[in-house]
Amino acid sequence: VQLVESGGGVVQPGRSLKLSCETSGFSFTSYAMHWVRQAPGKGLEWVAVISLNGDSEYYADSVKGRFTVSRDTVRSTLYLQMTSLTIADTAVYFCAKPGFGGYFFEDWGQGSLVTVSS
Amino acid sequence: YVLTQSPSVSVAPGQTARITCGGNNIGKKGVHWYQQKPGQAPQLVAFDDSDRPSWIPLRFSGSNSGNTATLTITGVEAEDEAVYYCQVWDSPTDHYVFGPGTEVSVL
Numbered sequence: 100v101q102l103v104e105s106g107g108g109v110v111q112p113g114r115s116l117k118l119s120c121e122t123s124g125f126s127f128t129s130y131a132m133h134w135v136r137q138a139p140g141k142g143l144e145w146v147a148v149i150s151l152n153g154d155s156e157y158y159a160d161s162v163k164g165r166f167t168v169s170r171d172t173v174r175s176t177l178y179l180q181m182t183s184l185t186i187a188d189t190a191v192y193f194c195a196k197p198g199f200g201g202y203f204f205e206d207w208g209q210g211s212l213v214t215v216s217s
Numbered sequence: 218y219v220l221t222q223s224p225s226v227s228v229a230p231g232q233t234a235r236i237t238c239g240g241n242n243i244g245k246k247g248v249h250w251y252q253q254k255p256g257q258a259p260q261l262v263a264f265d266d267s268d269r270p271s272w273i274p275l276r277f278s279g280s281n282s283g284n285t286a287t288l289t290i291t292g293v294e295a296e297d298e299a300v301y302y303c304q305v306w307d308s309p310t311d312h313y314v315f316g317p318g319t320e321v322s323v324l
């Protein structure tokens with residue numbers, strides 16, 4: 100299993116950014132997929148999940164209405180569109196694959212750093 | 218749903234470290250544990266209270282009852298120094314919740 104995030108960088112408050120997570124080594128369409136973030140020096144915070152067929156999504160209250168998770172089954176890629184970014188969104192963003200049928204995170208990417216700064 | 222963890226635990230090599238995770242009736246939920254070393258992504262070390270991924274050493278074990286879940290490291294080694302997070306799925310909200318983390322220091 101490989102999960103490779105990209106798209107992070109420095110962005111001004113109020114702007115948008117889109118993260119990608121390219122996956123390989125497993126059946127992408129058999130798993131829901133998650134985003135988890137970690138602010139500098141802080142703990143882990145679950146951000147969002149998208150169902151295995153993309154027909155449902157759930158978000159943490161802190162990002163609901165601003166972030167959108169999506170997936171491309173042809174490219175086996177997960178996305179996170181982030182809008183109206185604030186300084187509080189500064190974090191390393193990990194994509195994570197759950198254990199089969201489980202509510203835990205079995206595989207993680209290396210993370211992509213998003214810095215929101217003026 | 219809120220999870221609580223002690224900020225830190227110190228243990229001598231070869232001794233036993235117990236890392237606790239508190240939550241209301243957490244014994245009725247599946248609890249999962251992650252190890253994170255500096256600059257690395259988290260790694261799953263236990264799931265569904267007491268199961269262990271095949272690549273995790275036998276010295277890691279988990280339990281869960283009442284209002285407390287516990288990750289036990291029996292015979293701690295220097296490489297076990299890390300931050301450990303517990304995590305549950307909160308079914309009423311369909312949200313995933315992490316504890317604040319416990320830093321394990323090996324003396």
